[in-house]
Amino acid sequence: MKDLNIGLIGYGFMGRAHSNAYKRVNDFFSLPYRPVLKAVSGRDAANVEAFARNWRYESVETDWRKLIAREDIDAVDICTPNNLHKDIAIAAAKAGKMVLCEKPLSMNVEEGREMVKAVESAGVPNMVWYNYRRAPAVTLAKRLIDEGRLGRIFHYRAKFLQDWTINAELPQGGAALWRLDAAAAGSGVTGDLLAHCIDTALWLNGPIDSVAGMTETFVKQRKHNLTGKVEKVGIDDACAFLARFHNGSLATFESTRYARGHKALYTFEINGENASIFWDLHDLHRLQWFDYKDESALRGWRSIHVSEGEHPYIKNWWVPGLQLGYEHTFVHQVADFLEGLATGKPAGPTFKEALETTAVCDAVLKSAGTGCFEKVPKV
Ligand SMILES: NC(=O)c1ccc[n+]([C@@H]2O[C@H](COP(=O)([O-])OP(=O)(O)OC[C@H]3O[C@@H](n4cnc5c(N)ncnc54)[C@H](O)[C@@H]3O)[C@@H](O)[C@H]2O)c1
Numbered sequence: 001m002k003d004l005n006i007g008l009i010g011y012g013f014m015g016r017a018h019s020n021a022y023k024r025v026n027d028f029f030s031l032p033y034r035p036v037l038k039a040v041s042g043r044d045a046a047n048v049e050a051f052a053r054n055w056r057y058e059s060v061e062t063d064w065r066k067l068i069a070r071e072d073i074d075a076v077d078i079c080t081p082n083n084l085h086k087d088i089a090i091a092a093a094k095a096g097k098m099v100l101c102e103k104p105l106s107m108n109v110e111e112g113r114e115m116v117k118a119v120e121s122a123g124v125p126n127m128v129w130y131n132y133r134r135a136p137a138v139t140l141a142k143r144l145i146d147e148g149r150l151g152r153i154f155h156y157r158a159k160f161l162q163d164w165t166i167n168a169e170l171p172q173g174g175a176a177l178w179r180l181d182a183a184a185a186g187s188g189v190t191g192d193l194l195a196h197c198i199d200t201a202l203w204l205n206g207p208i209d210s211v212a213g214m215t216e217t218f219v220k221q222r223k224h225n226l227t228g229k230v231e232k233v234g235i236d237d238a239c240a241f242l243a244r245f246h247n248g249s250l251a252t253f254e255s256t257r258y259a260r261g262h263k264a265l266y267t268f269e270i271n272g273e274n275a276s277i278f279w280d281l282h283d284l285h286r287l288q289w290f291d292y293k294d295e296s297a298l299r300g301w302r303s304i305h306v307s308e309g310e311h312p313y314i315k316n317w318w319v320p321g322l323q324l325g326y327e328h329t330f331v332h333q334v335a336d337f338l339e340g341l342a343t344g345k346p347a348g349p350t351f352k353e354a355l356e357t358t359a360v361c362d363a364v365l366k367s368a369g370t371g372c373f374e375k376v377p378k379v
Pocket of ligand 1: 009010011012013014015041042043064078079080081082084102103104129130131175176177178192
């Protein structure tokens, strides 16, 4: 087993989720590589040192450029706000490092194209953390669709609902609240939440050709944490769009941070000629399945508890009936990335694949402005 020295940049929510995955993965998966928590980078020396002590990183850097310049780093993991993804990823690729980047890949398609070019010309392994693909129930959905069990697909329906920005006094900008600041986030729920729904949809149901979207910013001005001034809010608080998939199926997507009572209600439903599938992040270890081939007297929605050895990833964990959670999706993604290094078959989504999600997001936002259906640009 070879060591793979990780350099983590950003140590907030995702910094913790990824660090946990690097630490656990070799305990449960037999792999050709072992991630080593070599260095973590953040701007505040005291905070980054506290993080390094807690998670047992060997060293710290207060400038991400120094981390990238180090010879003892093999892979750079980008866990910063979205506006930093491009510069860090391009610098890391130029330095010959593998690059793992949080989603969304970039602020827009133009930036994303530059990032794809950088990793492809450097020939470095790369991946974007669209982790919901690796919830075992979602991976099982992919298997069922690829086996042709749904037949022709007619409908795809996804939503991602939250309620944490309803308070008009909530400021924008700075730690955690960078998501409300368009300069740091690029967009609001479209790049943050719908990007997850779109990645899963493209993976399960193929490319999207065109979209028609609408967005709204319910709170127009918020105090900015960095300037102290009340500033215009540039992000979309809510977004809903229609989509046509290349395979002829029709779709609706919806996301908001103003759905009182919902914290992270990501659901999708797919209706095919033979069967339907439904998944809910709040119940992420279950896959709902309706099969028209069942005997009519007993036909109905089944709730499959995805915890059997033959279900994706499960044999590496516990015995049937015991469920996995959110953090396991990241462990699975690291396992697949490390396996991909050895087999030469990269774990998806690569930067190139993740750029397709950004292209859909861009088309949705464009359409919200023009009021027309917009074609998704080719990437
Ligand atoms: N895959 C998922 O499910 C998922 C979930 C949440 C967030 N994300 C993505 O992960 C990324 C980080 O989000 P988060 O929730 O961890 O945010 P966070 O606010 O919790 O953490 C961001 C980190 O970046 C650091 N940072 C900010 N500006 C920096 C700079 N100029 N230089 C160096 N470090 C800087 C902050 O200090 C902090 O450590 C975002 O791109 C977000 O979209 C993905």
